[in-house]
Amino acid sequence: MIRMALEKDIPKLGDLLEQVxxxxxxxxxxxxxxxxxxxxxxxxxxxxxxxRPILVSVDENDVVMGYCFCIYxxxxxxxxxxxxxTLYIDDLCVDEKMRGRHVGKELYEAxxxxxxxxxxxxxxxxxxxxxxxxMGFYEAQGLLPQKVGMELILK
Numbered sequence: 790m791i792r793m794a795l796e797k798d799i800p801k802l803g804d805l806l807e808q809v810x811x812x813x814x815x816x817x818x819x820x821x822x823x824x825x826x827x828x829x830x831x832x833x834x835x836x837x838x839x840x841r842p843i844l845v846s847v848d849e850n851d852v853v854m855g856y857c858f859c860i861y862x863x864x865x866x867x868x869x870x871x872x873x874x875t876l877y878i879d880d881l882c883v884d885e886k887m888r889g890r891h892v893g894k895e896l897y898e899a900x901x902x903x904x905x906x907x908x909x910x911x912x913x914x915x916x917x918x919x920x921x922x923x924m925g926f927y928e929a930q931g932l933l934p935q936k937v938g939m940e941l942i943l944k
Contacts, residue, residue, distance in 0.1 A: 791899040794843035794856065799832045801853040802843070805882045816919025819942070826880065844899050846883075846892045855883035857896040859903065862913075876904035878914035897930050 794802065806825035813821040827835065835841050835858075844857040858880040864870040878900055883892045904912045913935060916923050 791844055791846050791895060794836060794845045796836060798845055798853050799829050802832055802856055805856055805884060808885055809882045812920055844896055846896050854887040855892045855896050857881045857900050859900055873910035874908055876909045876912045
């Protein structure tokens, strides 16, 4: 079942954020520290922010198996960008013990439905090149590259 995250989910969200960070840290330790993206207090505030919905997938005991952090984006009166409304997937993670059960696909599909119901033009996300399994997952969902970030390491 997919539902909006609740305050009681914060400990599990924190555990999953650490799993995501570890994937990124292993792939790019020059960029990513060991830690997590949001503290418990930041998660508490995010849960109250209607512009940043957090979807969770829960099992029959209401235990979180995965999450999808989203952000509504819109650029009004921008000199170059149109004012389309976008649902940006800030982070999507499935507990490593729950992978292979289509939890990620269900979360992604719920985000697509949320975007449609909210009148969004599109759904976007970023994926790090050091995470080929995530890249493959998103490509399998039909996502196409919108832009490519490139770098030159100078050190």
